[in-house]
Amino acid sequence: MALAHTILALLAQRSDSGYDLSKRFDEGLSCYWKATQQQVYRELSKMEPQGWVTFEKVPQEGKPDKKVYSITESGWTELLHWYA
Numbered sequence: 001m002a003l004a005h006t007i008l009a010l011l012a013q014r015s016d017s018g019y020d021l022s023k024r025f026d027e028g029l030s031c032y033w034k035a036t037q038q039q040v041y042r043e044l045s046k047m048e049p050q051g052w053v054t055f056e057k058v059p060q061e062g063k064p065d066k067k068v069y070s071i072t073e074s075g076w077t078e079l080l081h082w083y084a
Helices: 002-013 018-029 037-050 073-083
Strands: 053-060 063-071
Touching: 002 018, 002 037, 002 053, 002 063, 002 073, 018 037, 018 063, 037 053, 037 073, 063 073
Parallel strands: none
Antiparallel strands: 053 063
16 A cells, blocks of 8 residues: 555645656655556556546647546545554
8 A cells, every 4th residue: 555655645746647656756766665657557546446536637649648646635634544
């Protein structure tokens, strides 16, 4: 569960796509935590049905739509519960 909570903490700072979240892991957390792009996407796909995150599809020209994820109230509750 630690990966999900780390993603929630990152989304608490700002909404992001799965790709951008994995870049934030690489750029800012890699000395503490390593998460591949696949792990981030897999975790996001589990978190959405739990109601911890929601996403908005953003159209891109010549590419598939980008999903920009945001933390929900339920996600905040889970993050604070985990943190405590």
